[in-house]
Amino acid sequence: LVSVKKKEGEKRMPISENAKAVLERRYLAKDEAGNPTETVDGLFRRVANAIAEGDRHFDPKADVVATARAFYDMMTNLDFLPNSPTLMNAGRPLGQLSACFVLPVADSMEDIFDAIKNAALIHKSGGGTGFSFSRLRPKGSTVNSTGGVASGPISFMKVFNSATEAVKQGGTRRGANMGILRVDHPDIMEFITCKNDTAEITNFNISVGITETFMEAVSANGMYDLVDPATGRVTGQLNAREVFDAIVQSAWQTGEPGIIFLDRLNRDNAVPGQGEIESTNPCGEQPLLPYESCNLGSINLVNHITRTVAGWVLDRAKLERTIRTAVHFLDNVIEVNQYPLPEIDRMTRSTRKIGLGVMGFADMLLYMGVPYNSEEGVALAAEIMDTINTIGHQESQRLAEERGAFPLFDQSIYRDGPPIRNATVTTIAPTGTLSIIAGVSSGVEPVFAYAYIRNVMDNTHLIETNQILKDKLVEAGIYSEELMRKIVEQGSLAHVEGIPEEIKRVFVCAHDVSPIWHVRMQAAFQQYTDNAVSKTVNFPNSATKAEVAEVYRLAYTLGCKGTTIYRDGSRNEQVLNIGKVN
Ligand code: UDP
Structure with missing residues (x-):
């Protein structure tokens, strides 16, 4: 059933060329010769239609077309994206949608x-x-x-x-x-x-x-x-x-x-x-019982702020709408999912865990002028996640009124309260691929580097600059290739001359953020997350073992569910290198 049809031609999506390349390489349906049989727009139509079909399981007369349209808009506006397997497999023969x-x-x-x-x-x-x-x-x-x-x-x-x-x-x-x-x-x-x-x-x-x-x-x-x-x-x-x-x-x-x-x-x-x-699961954000599976989805926070005379502020009304549509989407995923084993089918449907989280948090802070490593940044994290968790649970309760509570509700920690559709609602995923598709910072991590070298051809390299920084520097009248080269060389803005302090204070990268702030940020998100938070605490190469031990203890005392640390240069195949102009 194709409910979202290609009407006014292909939608112009805010998707970058880089993101399109990722989707084309790995996500589009292909024929036997490996040629794509759908467009990027077609991918989102396929996913929206397949997931909206879930509504029919509860109401044969459901307006599936309207639901598909809402899902399609939410994805193509890059307000929310479901985890990669949903994008790859929804509406296709494999049909396995969980990460x-x-x-x-x-x-x-x-x-x-x-x-x-x-x-x-x-x-x-x-x-x-x-x-x-x-x-x-x-x-x-x-x-x-x-x-x-x-x-x-x-x-x-x-x-x-x-x-x-x-x-x-x-x-x-x-x-x-x-x-x-x-x-x-x-x-x-x-x-x-x-x-x-x-x-x-x-x-x-x-x-x-x-x-x-x-x-x-x-x-x-x-x-x-x-x-x-x-x-x-x-x-x-x-x-x-x-x-x-x-x-x-x-x-x-x-x-x-x-x-x-x-x-x-x-x-x-x-x-x-x-x-x-x-x-x-592999990245630590989703605790599960044996044979359970969970499907994740992430709200792009950059799309949930709005510009006022006082600067960028949270768009609460839009955030609430996206949370509700996202919970509806993820609950439908459980319905239409084709599980790889009968035991997984049974367990997943009996607890109906979903994991709604965020991406683009650090980018959002850049727009708002709030440093990641600040009390204000940590408070914003808690406030946003509290909202997502609260509204997310409300929406899951609303769904339970229409669709029933999850089957093991009577054995659950919720049994004395109102029925709820999903045993867990929130999880913070790494969004490794999703954040590339949306063109924003990943999960709740700080920006890793603001400028880096990309090798294009033999001996040719391009400097890639974070667009939010570039706009800021252009606005301040100080943008130059030379300045960007210095940021690449030093790996951070912190010690580059000629950049105003106010910009340096906000545009902090992962290595400018001390391990303690990393943990405090993780703990702020964890406080309002049912499942867990994917987060790496970055250390400089010079960090000592005592500093690592301190972070472990802090993660424990601040209520985190786990910790992953990474000391710069400690593994050979490091994905991104800072400070290297080849
Ligand atoms: N995952 C996986 N293989 C990968 C990347 C991710 O199995 O190469 C799973 C893993 O369970 C991970 C989860 O997907 O914890 C979410 O990862 P991420 O948010 O980075 O995935 P995305 O949806 O962005 O591809």
């Missing part, structure tokens, strides 16, 4: 290899998978059926990794995994260092699952128990501070492992009766 999955890994050969097979199916469709390996018996324990010796979680992670490597060529995008091991698993020390050789286990992000007991032992400088998950027996003890230091050492050296606070994920577990949350 995030968690699969269980139980302690048997059959279960382990089932998980590998299921992950391959998910990767093929553009989804990412998270696993907890904490249930696997430790290395060296006996295998009852053969009398042999178990090889332990890390050796199996390598098998998962190789499988991902092998299927990645055939899929729509690189398969991504999260691997988690509890801090009280006997193989924890091997896990902490398993990616120190950066050529190993490259298809995984890894995180240590931290417990409250462990954190208490760290502050008391005490020992804590290691437990064999297969027998429940205590196999030994470790000094908590030594383990904490080992995590810090590895993270300082390579950026991994990250940490996640398991008790905190479970404090917000919306349906505790279904078991414990043991893992998140």
Whole structure:
């Protein structure tokens, strides 16, 4: 059913050439020869129509055309975009629309290899998978059926990794995994260092699952128990501070492992009766029960500010409209989604988790003249996310009146309140591709660099400048190629001569923002987010291990659900390089 038709010709979209190139390469439907069979406008029509069809499941007479039009407008205006698998697969035969999955890994050969097979199916469709390996018996324990010796979680992670490597060529995008091991698993020390050789286990992000007991032992400088998950027996003890230091050492050296606070994920577990949350998706923002999947979507904040005589301010009315349409959209995604496994179908429909978040937050601050690393910036973050969470929940409650609460509502933390359609509503995704399509800063991260060199052909390079900065400098009458070159060389505006202090104060990049402000910003968003927040705390190359340890402690005390750090230059394949004019 094509409800949004191509009428007045192709819509002129505010999409950049760069964004079009990304969409053409990876997102448009193609024929067998690899030629696109749709346009960018056609992609958005396909997605809008397919997702609007969900309305018919509740009302055969629903005005699907009007809904499709609202979804189409919201996407083509770049006010909101759903996660990549929805853009790629909606209205097409694969029909798999979620970005995030968690699969269980139980302690048997059959279960382990089932998980590998299921992950391959998910990767093929553009989804990412998270696993907890904490249930696997430790290395060296006996295998009852053969009398042999178990090889332990890390050796199996390598098998998962190789499988991902092998299927990645055939899929729509690189398969991504999260691997988690509890801090009280006997193989924890091997896990902490398993990616120190950066050529190993490259298809995984890894995180240590931290417990409250462990954190208490760290502050008391005490020992804590290691437990064999297969027998429940205590196999030994470790000094908590030594383990904490080992995590810090590895993270300082390579950026991994990250940490996640398991008790905190479970404090917000919306349906505790279904078991414990043991893992998140690959980038850490979406804690899920085994076999749950979640579809994400992000509001582009740059499109939700408006210019007044007093400068740029939040457009609350528009934000509220977008939040409501986005929640409707994401709930429909659950309806029309084609799940890769029957278990995932059942679990996802029974909790109906969605993850609405934001992108372009840092760009929005630039327009508003508010520094990212300021009390005002942190307060704005909290205010915006509070609005999204509150209105998002209201809309989910409104949907529940029409469509019913999620099936496990009676077992949920919401059961004494009004029915709600979705067990979780908000998540802050990294928006790696979405932010390129929308042409804004990613997720809630500060701008990484304001000017950088792009190599075009042999020995030719272009300076790419952040448009908001460029406009500002032009307005101030100080824009020049020479000035941009200095910003590229220094990697930041902070020490470039000739730029007014007021501009320097607002146009801060990731490295100008001290780690503490990074964490405070993450915590501000987390406070009003059902799920978690994707955020990397950037450190300069010169940072010490003590500084990394301080950030971990701060993340813990400020209520974050986890932390990922990255020290500049600590991994070889760094995506963006600042300060290098080749
Ligand atoms: N993801 C993935 N492979 C990728 C990028 C992302 O599996 O190459 C999954 C993963 O679960 C991640 C989630 O998609 O946590 C959201 O990532 P992001 O927001 O960057 O995706 P986008 O929708 O922008 O492509």
